Amino acid sequence: MSPATGRHLLSIEDLDRDGIERILDRAASFAEVSGREIKKLPTLRGRRVLNLFYENSTRTRSSFEIAAKTLSADVTNFSPSGSSVEKGESLKDTVQTLSAYDPAAIVIRHPHAGAAAMVAGWTAAAVVNAGDGKHEHPTQALLDVYTLTRRIGPLDGKRVWIIGDILHSRVARSDILAFTKMGAHVTVCGPPTLIPRGIEALGCDVRYTLDDLREADAVYTLRMQKERMTDSYIPSLREYVATYQVNARRLGPRQVLMHPGPVNRGVELSGEVVDSPQAVITAQVEAGVVVRMAVLYELLAGARTTAPEPGTPGPAPGTTASATRSLSATSSVVG
Numbered sequence: 001m002s003p004a005t006g007r008h009l010l011s012i013e014d015l016d017r018d019g020i021e022r023i024l025d026r027a028a029s030f031a032e033v034s035g036r037e038i039k040k041l042p043t044l045r046g047r048r049v050l051n052l053f054y055e056n057s058t059r060t061r062s063s064f065e066i067a068a069k070t071l072s073a074d075v076t077n078f079s080p081s082g083s084s085v086e087k088g089e090s091l092k093d094t095v096q097t098l099s100a101y102d103p104a105a106i107v108i109r110h111p112h113a114g115a116a117a118m119v120a121g122w123t124a125a126a127v128v129n130a131g132d133g134k135h136e137h138p139t140q141a142l143l144d145v146y147t148l149t150r151r152i153g154p155l156d157g158k159r160v161w162i163i164g165d166i167l168h169s170r171v172a173r174s175d176i177l178a179f180t181k182m183g184a185h186v187t188v189c190g191p192p193t194l195i196p197r198g199i200e201a202l203g204c205d206v207r208y209t210l211d212d213l214r215e216a217d218a219v220y221t222l223r224m225q226k227e228r229m230t231d232s233y234i235p236s237l238r239e240y241v242a243t244y245q246v247n248a249r250r251l252g253p254r255q256v257l258m259h260p261g262p263v264n265r266g267v268e269l270s271g272e273v274v275d276s277p278q279a280v281i282t283a284q285v286e287a288g289v290v291v292r293m294a295v296l297y298e299l300l301a302g303a304r305t306t307a308p309e310p311g312t313p314g315p316a317p318g319t320t321a322s323a324t325r326s327l328s329a330t331s332s333v334v335g
């Protein structure tokens with residue numbers, strides 16, 4: 001664990017398998033609360049969580065807000081439009097200004113790779129990376145592992161294909177790391193122009209056609225990240241769709257279909273497979289809340305857990321209170 005990232009969740013690289021499992025066990029214990037009529041725990045009462053989103057978001061921002069509110073934190077959503085960012089205020093000055101409100105956590109999304117790590121250097125708050133350019137989106141990967149494990153069981157030896165614009169996708173990078181740490185075999189597939197050179201170093205295989213797609217237990221599809229494209233990477237959309245779209249002809253009946261959203265229907269996925277029973281896209285969205293609750297819990301409450309607060313789930317299944325405390329001291333998400 002790097003001392004710089006000890007209090008934060010910036011990257012899946014910071015987590016080992018035990019750390020991932022611990023968060024996912026915690027998330028599973030929170031799933032029970034999500035099913036209650038009154039969805040509230042007192043864990044983070046009186047603590048402030050700041051959502052700082054410099055890029056568009058539907059799922060990530062809303063689920064972080066719901067997660068923090070379910071844990072009784074006070075949440076402020078900051079977006080640069082309408083703020084002094086439009087008057088030229090820098091990210092550093094904005095973070096230092098907002099840190100004067102003493103937030104316990106800052107959840108940051110930013111178009112530049114490495115932005116979350118920089119924010120961590122400017123604030124006393126715990127920082128959660130909610131997507132930094134094409135670098136990483138660790139909570140997406142955690143909720144993906146959570147969702148897939150619940151659907152098909154432990155990922156050891158399972159085959160996951162990630163298809164599409166791997167080059168510009170932070171989800172691809174975080175997912176390759178997370179799925180392989182959990183024992184899965186990951187294959188990335190897409191046009192050569194959209195696969196970064198040397199990606200095998202992350203522990204995955206590369207394919208350029210969908211010919212062997214049927215070997216996959218899970219098919220994870222990605223949107224073209226047009227907002228990060230500086231060039232033309234494919235000859236035409238029509239050709240891309242013909243070669244790489246996952247549709248009913250290509251998806252086998254036992255394969256699980258995943259997508260981080262937003263889906264461009266008719267491009268990376270046909271409408272019929274989005275709406276098929278194999279798709280777990282809505283389950284991924286649902287998992288986003290409990291997994292982000294677990295991350296906030298680990299960062300803000302896990303380290304000081306001695307006796308559980310009333311209404312707070314106890315140690316996650318398979319985790320003793322003492323293991324929780326010692327992991328708190330060593331885990332890369334808890335400092």
Ligand code: ASP
Pocket residue numbers: 131137170171222223260261262
């Ligand atoms: N929502 C994901 C992200 O923020 C995937 C996407 O936008 O395509 O990276």
